[in-house]
Every structure is written in structure tokens, then in C-alpha cells.
Amino acid sequence: MKFLNCILLLFTVLTASCQKKIKDLAVSIRYNQVGYAVGRPKLISVVTEKEFDKASYTIRDTNKEIIISGETAKSSLWKDSGEYVSIIDVSSINIAGEYELSIGGIQQKIKILKTPYNSLSEAVFKYYYFNRVSIDLNEKYAGKWKRTAGLLDDKVKIHSSAATKNRPEGTIISGSKGWFDAGDYNKYVTNSGISMYTLLSAYENYSDYYKTNVFHIPESGNNMPDILDELIWNLDWMLSMQDPFDGGVYHKLTGLKFSGAIMPNEYNLDRYVVKKSTSATLNFAAVAALASRIFSNFDTKKEYAKKLLEVSKKAFKWAKEHPKDYFRNPEGVKTGQYEDDDLLGEFQWAAVELFITTKNKKYVNDIQVEVISNEVPWWQDASALALYSITKHKSKFKEYINVGLAEKKLLEKASELRSRIETEPMRVAMKGKDYVWGSNGVAGNQLMYLVKAYEITNDESFLEAAFVGLDYFLGRNGISISFITGIGEKSPKFPHHRISEADKIEEPVPGMVVGGPQPGQQDKCEYVSKMPAKSYSDTWCSYASNEVTINWNAPLVYVVNALQYYQIKNFK
Ligand SMILES: [Ca+2]
Ligand SMILES: [Ca+2]
Incomplete structure (x- = not known):
């Protein structure tokens, strides 16, 4: 009968389709x-x-x-x-x-x-604490996910690809601290770049909020905002990645291959710093310059800030002298590559951060707003980070560069994202080609883009779009789950994260944003759908949709804490 109705409908209304009840x-x-x-x-x-x-x-x-x-x-x-x-x-x-x-x-x-993100705002931040290298995680801060440090990285070898006269192959240096980059136990400077920027920028834009916020880490209560304590943990490691003799920065600190699914204290591969790269060096220069201006506001960190600025300048100089030292894994090294062969955006970003911190005109001479892309940023394209910083510090730039153009570029992209949230059928910013490996990194950076647009315009519609857009992470998506471990009614249980796989604790480490759906299915694991927004597998096997990493969590820290700040402000 229903079928008959449908046929009748087709005859009577030419445009009608067979809509079901x-x-x-x-x-x-x-x-x-x-x-x-x-x-x-x-x-x-x-x-x-x-x-x-x-x-x-x-x-x-x-x-x-x-x-x-x-x-x-x-x-x-x-x-x-x-x-x-x-x-x-x-x-x-x-x-x-x-x-x-x-x-x-x-x-x-x-x-x-009134303030739905009380737990979420801390959880996404504490991801970084849970992934610290070189420290025991105590029950007081880590709960049942307490663990011993194991991997210390205090005796790391100079790899043959990184050998110099001053530091020949096999020289031992310390590269301790930092965060495990992802589901694996290695540390990569390029990916630390965008992650550190995002978190430092969160502090730079919301310092009043972070000054009073307690995230329950070992440094809570030490008169330093917890977000900065956590950032120091990774900055200290980054500092060890610069060759003090020439200013170049090693691309990564790594084993020669990936370890199995074991705990950090079972890890027994030798650790190396591998070949310097222009990409790592520029990311390092930008982060250190930004960190320097933030820490210079703390009396106890004046020396640290001074050192950060010195190493930043030295790194930028090295990068200008070695503009095309693109990274590829040297023979025998089989861990993540994080290669970046287009460093235009990274050069711009580093020059921008150095100029803001030093006010030295020699850096502003390197900036050309016309060439800076406004694409949603990711580890291989830092361009938009330059736009964020120029517009944030526009008074410093306006007599030298076209600040209006930087603002226009940023708002063009933000408006496009806002329009998707306002008009697309699912009312999310994610669309089509956004479903790449690490699509949740794209989704997070899209939301951060909207919050940045709100910060420079005070146009509430950008902020409202960010609130709606956040639903995507919390269940209003193709899978109907929260993409953050331990958050929401249904969330990933088997992330591709060695600690969660090996720790014998049923629930995964909480607060971790998983990679997210994408149709590539490169890991050949079990998936239920090939559709871009549904191609996700909650299995340890699925490194292509269910891994975690520092650069996917970072925009969520930025966005969720910004939204939390605005909600708290409304209800004071
Ligand atoms: Ca603290
Ligand atoms: Ca690039």
C-alpha cells in the first residue's frame, strides 16, 4: 500500500520523491x-x-x-x-x-x-600531563592511570644523519621531558610547533582565565598558571633539540622504529636525535619567540624568557641560511616523518612572532601579508598562525604591513566556516575534503578559527557558530559518539595509544581527541562504512582513524576553555 501511495504521489506531483514517515x-x-x-x-x-x-x-x-x-x-x-x-x-x-x-x-x-564544559575543559588539557615523558605519574594527579616514568630520554645519541664536528655520531645528549607526540613514544619538533602555538596563544588571549584556573597537575599552586607549567615541560625538551653550536634544530627524537604496544617503562630501544631540518628550526623559532614574550611577564622567569629569545633568533638565522633542508627519514629510521616541503607559511609565522617579541624591523621586512594563506592550519601549514598573531598584535604592525589584508583574509575563511554551520544540512563546519587523516584536527582548528574571528571582531555570530560547531566533537556527528575519551555517554574505548593499550586499565586515558573519520582506511582495520563522515573504527588497530596526538587536542583546549571562559563570564 505504501508503495502504491508513493507511485500515486509520483504521478500527481512531478517533483515529489518517496519520503517515508x-x-x-x-x-x-x-x-x-x-x-x-x-x-x-x-x-x-x-x-x-x-x-x-x-x-x-x-x-x-x-x-x-x-x-x-x-x-x-x-x-x-x-x-x-x-x-x-x-x-x-x-x-x-x-x-x-x-x-x-x-x-x-x-x-x-x-x-x-549554565557551564557544561567544567570537566571537559580540564580533561582535554590534562591529556598533556598524561602523556608527559620522563616523570612518574602519581595517583594524586593521574588517578588509576598512574604509571612510572620509564623512558627518561636523558641519554640520547646523535644519529649519523645529525653528526657534526662538534657533535659527532654517537655523542650523548639529554633530551628529557616533553610529551609523547601521539600513540607512539617519539617526539617531533614540527608537530610540537603548531601544538605549542595553540596552547601559548590560549594563554596569551585568556590569561586572566588561566591565571586562576587549576588543572590539578603537580605544579598546581606554585604561583605559575598551570597551562604554562605544562608548556614548560615541553619547551624544556624543545630547547634540548637545538644544536647550541649552530642554532639548527633536530627534526625529531626517536627510536629507529616504532615500539610494540608496551608501557614506557618497558621501552628498550636506543633513542636518537635525527637530522636537522628547516621545518623543525622554523617551528622552534616561532614557538620560542612567542614563549619568550609570555614568560617575560613573570619575575621568576626573566632569565628563561631571555634564553628563549636568544635561541629563537639563532634558529631563525640558521633557517635563513638553510632554507631548503627538507626532512626525509634517513636510511634505517622508520618512525613518523612530518615532512614539510613548503615553508613559506612557517617563515612568515616565525618572522611574525620574532617581530612581535623584539619589535626589531629586520623581522618585519621578511613579512608579506599578500603571500600568507588563510587555510585552516595544520602541522604542515602554519600560515594562518601568522594571520592570528598579526591581527592580535595589529597596533605593532600597522605602520609596516597591510594589517587590513591580514584581517580580511582571516575573516573570509572564518565567514565560510560560519556559513557552513549556519546552512549545511548537518549544521557542522566539516565538509567534503575536510575528512582527511586526523579529520578531528581539522574540525578543532576550524572551531579555533571561529573563536579567533570573534576575538578580533566581537561579532557574536562567530562565537555562536563555535558553540554549535563544538557539538560535532560531542556527538552530533556521523558516528553519534563523543570523539574525546572519557567524555559523553558514548566515547572511544580503544584509541591507538600505546599507554591505553598496554596499561591493563579498562578505560583509556581520558581527555584524548581521536583522529576521527576519513575514508582512506589505510590501516585496513574493520570499518562499518566508507562514507567520509562515518569511516571510523574504534579499535586499537585503527591508527588511521583512532590515534591521538598533541596537535589534535590543542585546538580543543583552546576552544573549550575559551567557551568555558565566556560562559563563566555570563553567569558571574
Ligand atoms: Ca601552577
Ligand atoms: Ca608548510
């Missing part, structure tokens, strides 16, 4: 599992495999009173998942509490809270 379909309600923020937009996605017609729904409070009732629009195709979506907007509910959505015969509870 929602009650006849399997419905997936995708929502922010952590909670929606009072005073901000609140969207719920109703998703099915087939197209559906308008559907009526109700939202009730805990007394079963109907708060909202209405009808959804007809569903639209979300191309990246191949599913059909209708959006229910409950932004008008601004009394904190629990509510229940009923649609198509099913119910879903949602939460609305």
Missing part, C-alpha cells in the same frame, strides 16, 4: 552528549538512512510538561554521511535542566547547563 525508519538522534549551554544556540540532529517527511516532535521537562512542540522540516541529504537529517532547534530553552525529546516513537534525554 519517520516512524517507519530507524532514527538516530545526534546531540551534544555533554550538554548545551544556556544562552547559546542548541541544535539536535534527527538522522535516518532514508529521506523522511516533516515529523512532529515534543520537548518535555522533567515534570513531563511540554516545553516545545513542533514539526521538523523535510529531511535533507548530508552528503558526507549519505544520511538524511532534520534539525530541531531548542535554543529558546534557557533554564538549566534535563529535557526529553520525543520524535518518531523514540525518546532522547538532553541536558542544558
Whole structure:
């Protein structure tokens, strides 16, 4: 009969398609599992495999009173998942509490809270503490994920590819501290670059918030903001990666191959610093210059700040003298490569940070706003970081460079992202080619882009888009899970993270953003779908969709803590 109706409909209305009633379909309600923020937009996605017609729904409070009732629009195709979506907007509910959505015969509870990100803001930050190298994690700070340091990195060899007259092959140096880069136990300067920028920039833009925020790490209560304590842990390691004799920076500190799924204290491969690269050296120069100006504000860190600036200048000089020392793994080295053969953006970024910190015109002469790309940044393209810093410090730049153009570029990209969140069927910023290896790094940097646009314009629509966009990480996505371990009702249980795999604790280390869906499936693990937004596998096997890394967590730290700051401010 239904089939017949459909045929009749086709004859009577030429444009009609065979839309089903929602009650006849399997419905997936995708929502922010952590909670929606009072005073901000609140969207719920109703998703099915087939197209559906308008559907009526109700939202009730805990007394079963109907708060909202209405009808959804007809569903639209979300191309990246191949599913059909209708959006229910409950932004008008601004009394904190629990509510229940009923649609198509099913119910879903949602939460609305004044400050939904209290735990999340700490969890995404503490990822870094949980991945510290060279230190025991004590129960007081790490809970059941306590572990011994094991790998100390205090005796690291100069690899043949990095040998010089002053530091011949086999010379022992210390490269201790830092964070494990990802699911593996190695440390890479290039990827530390964007990660450190993001976290330092979080402090630079929200220092009042971070000055009083306690993240429950061993340095809490020491009169230094916890975010800076955590950053010092990695900065100290980065400093050890510079050859003091010439200023060049070793690309990575690594074993010759990846270890198995073992704990750090079972790791027994020799560790090396490998070949210097222009990419590592520029990332180092930019981070050290930015860190220098931040630490120069602390009386106890004046010397540290001075040293950071010295090493930054030295690194930049080396990079200018070696502009094309692109990195490839030397023979016999089989760990991550993080190669970058287009260093235009990195040169611009380093010059920008050095100019802001030194006010020395010789650096501003290297800056050309015209050539800086406004693409969403990632470890291989730092260009947008230069735009962020120029617009943040525009008064320093305006007599030398075209600050208006930098702002225009940044706002063009941010507007494009905002428009996707406002108009695409699923109401997320992710689209098409964004589903790359590490798609959640793209998603996080898109949200950071929106927050940056809000910071320079005070246009609330950018901030509102960031609030809506964050839902993507917390359940309103192609998989219907939170992409952050330990957060939300459903979250990854088997991330590609050696410690979580080997520690014999059921739950993975919390607060880790996993790589996210992408259709490549290079790991050949078990996937349920090939659609870009659904091609994700919550298995240890899946390094292509379920690994973790410092540069995917960093934008979440920036964004979630910024949103937390704005919510707290509203309710003071
Ligand atoms: Ca502290
Ligand atoms: Ca690049």
C-alpha cells in the first residue's frame, strides 16, 4: 500500500520523491552528549538512512510538561554521511535542566547547563600531563592511570644523519621531558610547533582565565598558571633539540622504529636525535619567540624568557641560511616523518612572532601579508598562525604591513566556516575534503578559527557558530559518539595509544581527541562504512582513524576553555 501511495504521489506531483514517515525508519538522534549551554544556540540532529517527511516532535521537562512542540522540516541529504537529517532547534530553552525529546516513537534525554564544559575543559588539557615523558605519574594527579616514568630520554645519541664536528655520531645528549607526540613514544619538533602555538596563544588571549584556573597537575599552586607549567615541560625538551653550536634544530627524537604496544617503562630501544631540518628550526623559532614574550611577564622567569629569545633568533638565522633542508627519514629510521616541503607559511609565522617579541624591523621586512594563506592550519601549514598573531598584535604592525589584508583574509575563511554551520544540512563546519587523516584536527582548528574571528571582531555570530560547531566533537556527528575519551555517554574505548593499550586499565586515558573519520582506511582495520563522515573504527588497530596526538587536542583546549571562559563570564 505504501508503495502504491508513493507511485500515486509520483504521478500527481512531478517533483515529489518517496519520503517515508519517520516512524517507519530507524532514527538516530545526534546531540551534544555533554550538554548545551544556556544562552547559546542548541541544535539536535534527527538522522535516518532514508529521506523522511516533516515529523512532529515534543520537548518535555522533567515534570513531563511540554516545553516545545513542533514539526521538523523535510529531511535533507548530508552528503558526507549519505544520511538524511532534520534539525530541531531548542535554543529558546534557557533554564538549566534535563529535557526529553520525543520524535518518531523514540525518546532522547538532553541536558542544558549554565557551564557544561567544567570537566571537559580540564580533561582535554590534562591529556598533556598524561602523556608527559620522563616523570612518574602519581595517583594524586593521574588517578588509576598512574604509571612510572620509564623512558627518561636523558641519554640520547646523535644519529649519523645529525653528526657534526662538534657533535659527532654517537655523542650523548639529554633530551628529557616533553610529551609523547601521539600513540607512539617519539617526539617531533614540527608537530610540537603548531601544538605549542595553540596552547601559548590560549594563554596569551585568556590569561586572566588561566591565571586562576587549576588543572590539578603537580605544579598546581606554585604561583605559575598551570597551562604554562605544562608548556614548560615541553619547551624544556624543545630547547634540548637545538644544536647550541649552530642554532639548527633536530627534526625529531626517536627510536629507529616504532615500539610494540608496551608501557614506557618497558621501552628498550636506543633513542636518537635525527637530522636537522628547516621545518623543525622554523617551528622552534616561532614557538620560542612567542614563549619568550609570555614568560617575560613573570619575575621568576626573566632569565628563561631571555634564553628563549636568544635561541629563537639563532634558529631563525640558521633557517635563513638553510632554507631548503627538507626532512626525509634517513636510511634505517622508520618512525613518523612530518615532512614539510613548503615553508613559506612557517617563515612568515616565525618572522611574525620574532617581530612581535623584539619589535626589531629586520623581522618585519621578511613579512608579506599578500603571500600568507588563510587555510585552516595544520602541522604542515602554519600560515594562518601568522594571520592570528598579526591581527592580535595589529597596533605593532600597522605602520609596516597591510594589517587590513591580514584581517580580511582571516575573516573570509572564518565567514565560510560560519556559513557552513549556519546552512549545511548537518549544521557542522566539516565538509567534503575536510575528512582527511586526523579529520578531528581539522574540525578543532576550524572551531579555533571561529573563536579567533570573534576575538578580533566581537561579532557574536562567530562565537555562536563555535558553540554549535563544538557539538560535532560531542556527538552530533556521523558516528553519534563523543570523539574525546572519557567524555559523553558514548566515547572511544580503544584509541591507538600505546599507554591505553598496554596499561591493563579498562578505560583509556581520558581527555584524548581521536583522529576521527576519513575514508582512506589505510590501516585496513574493520570499518562499518566508507562514507567520509562515518569511516571510523574504534579499535586499537585503527591508527588511521583512532590515534591521538598533541596537535589534535590543542585546538580543543583552546576552544573549550575559551567557551568555558565566556560562559563563566555570563553567569558571574
Ligand atoms: Ca601552577
Ligand atoms: Ca608548510
